[in-house]
Amino acid sequence: MAKQFKPETLCVQAGWTPKKGEPRVLPIYQSTTFKYDTSEQMARLFDLEDSGYFYTRLQNPTNDAVAAKIAALEGGVAAMLTSSGQAANFYAIFNICQAGDHFVCSSTIYGGTFNLFGVTMKKLGVDVTFVNPDAPEEEISAAFRPNTKALFGETISNPTLEVLDIEKFARIAHKHGVPLIVDNTFPTPINCRPFEWGADIVVHSTTKYMDGHATSVGGAIVDSGNFDWDAHADKFPGLCTPDESYHGLTYTKAFGKLAYITKATAQLMRDLGSIQSPQNAFLLNLGLETLHLRMPQHCGNAQKVAEYLSKNDKVAWVNYCGLPDNKYYELAQKYMPGGSCGVISFGLKGGREVSIKFMDSLKLAAIVTHVADARTCVLHPASHTHRQLSDEQLLEAGIRPDLIRFSVGIENADDIIADIEQALNA
Numbered sequence: 568m569a570k571q572f573k574p575e576t577l578c579v580q581a582g583w584t585p586k587k588g589e590p591r592v593l594p595i596y597q598s599t600t601f602k603y604d605t606s607e608q609m610a611r612l613f614d615l616e617d618s619g620y621f622y623t624r625l626q627n628p629t630n631d632a633v634a635a636k637i638a639a640l641e642g643g644v645a646a647m648l649t650s651s652g653q654a655a656n657f658y659a660i661f662n663i664c665q666a667g668d669h670f671v672c673s674s675t676i677y678g679g680t681f682n683l684f685g686v687t688m689k690k691l692g693v694d695v696t697f698v699n700p701d702a703p704e705e706e707i708s709a710a711f712r713p714n715t716k717a718l719f720g721e722t723i724s725n726p727t728l729e730v731l732d733i734e735k736f737a738r739i740a741h742k743h744g745v746p747l748i749v750d751n752t753f754p755t756p757i758n759c760r761p762f763e764w765g766a767d768i769v770v771h772s773t774t775k776y777m778d779g780h781a782t783s784v785g786g787a788i789v790d791s792g793n794f795d796w797d798a799h800a801d802k803f804p805g806l807c808t809p810d811e812s813y814h815g816l817t818y819t820k821a822f823g824k825l826a827y828i829t830k831a832t833a834q835l836m837r838d839l840g841s842i843q844s845p846q847n848a849f850l851l852n853l854g855l856e857t858l859h860l861r862m863p864q865h866c867g868n869a870q871k872v873a874e875y876l877s878k879n880d881k882v883a884w885v886n887y888c889g890l891p892d893n894k895y896y897e898l899a900q901k902y903m904p905g906g907s908c909g910v911i912s913f914g915l916k917g918g919r920e921v922s923i924k925f926m927d928s929l930k931l932a933a934i935v936t937h938v939a940d941a942r943t944c945v946l947h948p949a950s951h952t953h954r955q956l957s958d959e960q961l962l963e964a965g966i967r968p969d970l971i972r973f974s975v976g977i978e979n980a981d982d983i984i985a986d987i988e989q990a991l992n993a
């Protein structure tokens with residue numbers, strides 16, 4: 568289906584293709600387990616000699632249908648759903664990095680990911696070096712070591728809204744024989760498909776636009792199937808040498824282009840178990856069915872709100888890559904010509920206290936931790952999502968103390984602007 572159809576059709580139809588007499592709508596396989604006729608049939612599944620379902624911690628038909636839809640939308644060969652975006656990012660790195668390994672990461676990423684990589688993964692012995700994504704190639708290259716196993720960045724960073732130069736990052740990663748992993752949560756594959764620009768693995772917090780209705784926390788990892796693990800076998804023993812927990816099976820030999828996702832499923836999900844519930848996958852699928860309709864509305868509304876804010880004299884600064892004077896306008900036009908995302912950031916004259924007063928005066932836009940919801944919502948990262956970061960770390964991550972993150976929903980743009988106006992006047 569992936570090659571035949573355009574994204575709009577994939578959003579609605581990919582993943583679940585019912586056969587005669589089967590439900591038209593993707594069913595929720597609310598079953599932990601699956602039945603077999605002989606002990607031998609089940610044993611072959613445990614040895615990865617046959618494909619089939621046996622236990623939902625590893626695979627579930629509802630989840631697999633939704634994963635297949637996301638893989639089709641991104642143009643990848645396979646995907647795996649996880650219980651959250653955090654789990655997706657953890658698995659994406661841990662699938663190829665073990666204690667003693669290192670990876671390089673853009674410093675402008677979501678605060679939760681920054682913490683996961685910079686603190687928690689370090690405790691597991693996986694080291695990270697954060698780099699300024701706008702630095703010249705040689706400077707980013709200098710962060711690589713012999714034990715570096717991946718390069719990581721966000722297409723549009725949350726909440727600083729910097730646009731990643733994906734081709735530059737892919738060049739650097741491939742020069743060092745490692746894959747580029749891109750968190751494509753904010754643009755979604757409707758606005759950007761990182762594989763087309765050289766990324767190897769894509770991750771998502773499906774909690775955001777993909778679900779779109781703020782009902783279900785979830786994540787996804789998508790593999791392009793393009794990275795040649797065997798060409799760098801010394802770096803990736805987990806994929807290119809026998810796995811003792813599967814009787815000496817070697818993932819690249821047994822599964823070819825599906826090696827990375829199969830290992831993530833058969834080994835990491837088996838052992839760590841952060842599976843997405845089939846109920847959540849069902850809700851995610853409903854969200855995906857309208858993703859192609861919602862994204863243009865988010866982007867169109869955000870453009871109008873950004874233009875309004877940039878003309879208002881109470882506003883100190885506006886950051887939205889759809890504004891022609893934005894630092895990332897050219898990159899956004901290159902990678903996301905049809906629109907970027909619905910998230911804007913700005914600061915008010917008078918600084919932090921005025922920004923907080925403004926947020927408290929909003930009536931339509933709600934103060935929530937969430938972002939990328941159908942409903943307009945707002946957050947002050949320095950007081951909320953990033954409060955664990957010191958001022959120094961905040962600035963390192965490009966977050967000003969007065970930064971308001973404004974996630975423009977799919978309501979009428981005039982109503983959103985009227986709400987902002989009354990709050991500015993309050």
Ligand SMILES: Cc1ncc(COP(=O)(O)O)c(C=O)c1O
Nearest residue numbers: 651652653677725752772774785
């Ligand atoms: C870009 C990005 N990646 C990952 C995450 C983590 O996702 P989740 O909240 O689903 O665990 C977030 C959450 O805001 C995010 O914005």
